[in-house]
Amino acid sequence: MLNEFDITALFVTLKLATLSTLILLLLGTPLAWWLSQTRWKLKTILEAIIALPLVLPPTVLGFYLLITLGPNGPVGGMLESLGGASIAFTFTGLVVGSVIYSMPFVVQPLQNSFSGIGRRPMEVAATLRASPIDRFFSVAVPLARSGFITAAVLGFAHTVGEFGVVLMIGGNIPGETQVLSITIYDHVEALEYGQAHWLAGGLLLLSFLMLLMVYIVNRRFSIMQSSSQ
């Protein structure tokens, strides 16, 4: 069964995934909306940058984050000079890493949903006296509902499953930065296959259930369409 460290790791993981998902939705929604509406010529460059974590080895991303966030890096250094502490090897550092790492899983489904709405419903809302902000919340958001569910579930699940980035910038501090995927690795290293089974099986089941939910909610849209177009 699970030991005390496993339980702690589970909570750290859930906290990390929930927080990251909330931040991702807050940042990703306006970003996805803007991407779906703009006719800016350099938009594709930005889209490619957001999609980078899909193909980049997590260790590469983690390495650069470590450099950036560490005490000698531009961000970490600035934080230290402001009297704060470097966020490498902290939970905050993990959140920052997760947000960047899971960004495409949130932005792409949202952007596709927003694009799928088309201009017409927003024009109709405008002729019915809805201001731009009003029509975003009263028309675009409800019509993109399936995109929000896909984005939230994928963002959450992907954060739960990350390993490489966490290892690079979070280290392995129990109660602070030790997450489930790393705990599994530790168990296997220590030849504690029974405990590894519990955690791995649990994650497998959780991932399956979350994806099942996405598929049920979006029965009409295939997940591939909304997340990889």
Place this chain on the structure above:
Amino acid sequence: MIECQLKIKQGDFILDVDFCTPAKGVTVVFGPSGCGKTTLLRALAGLEKSDEGFLKVGDSIWQDGKNFKPSHMRSVGYVFQEASLFNHLNVRGNLEYGARRANESEKDFMERALDLLDIRPLLERTTEQLSGGERQRVAIARALAVNPDILLMDEPLTALDLKRKKEILPYLDSLHDELDIPLIYVTHSPDEASRLADHLVLLEEGHVVGSGTIDEMLTRFDLPISHGGDATSLIEAKVVGHDDRFNLMYLDFSGGQFTVTDRELPLESKVRLRVSARDVSLTQELQTDTSILNIFSAIVDEIVPEGRSQVMVRLKIKDVTMLSCITRKSAELLDLNPGKQVYAQIKSVALLS
């Protein structure tokens, strides 16, 4: 008065219009596909932005040079070609969406729109449970429920099949009769134009080639619609009597009385008649030994050649204008000249509403 002076560039296409139309009744913007009708209507609603221009509806200025009032601040009702209902709301939700945002006391206008378009039985349905015709009716009611200063309709019948069209047309007639706000109606269908229009704005390749009252426009020889097989004139009349024995009814117009097949319309109801120029023949003397019932004394106003063998004659029956298309030979035999008195024999008339 609606004053509109707009210039919009879209790639190679330029819409450059300058016209006025009265702030009441139905103004039909008529022209072939691609002439800029929809762009014009979208510009009126603020959905299309013009860099320069002037737009005044009634007392409020919607655009003056660079000052541009955004769509949601313009008092318009807009009906798109496709109903474009919000699928995340039911029929009631769609209607309330605009009504709630537009006016404090949305109730009255909601109620009126519901009655005019016969929406009550549909209120609790989802948008997927509506037929094409019902969707378009809900869309019209939704636009009316905001109590707009002007109603804009972009070919609302085009996406519907013939049966659905016939289902909607009576509702458009009742809008025509009961609305006290101006309606601007875009169409490429001569039937819809002659049925609904009080005023006509003719659009060609982004330019207004003419605008005025419908009867004046239909009989102006400098415009393409007064030529060819489609040339028609319109006559407003009202029912004054029925003849049960022959199943006929009598319609008074300012130039006389028409006798037509009875449609069992109540007395005093207003009808619009369409007379095709090809159905009007001319005689010098009043014919009595003829099967034609509708014969009126008329004065020749103007004659223009129509192809190589025909002429188009504009007639005045008192203050009513009518077109007659006859052969050039007949015109010469009758010695037709402006000012000459003739008799117009009308072979058939169509009742439009």
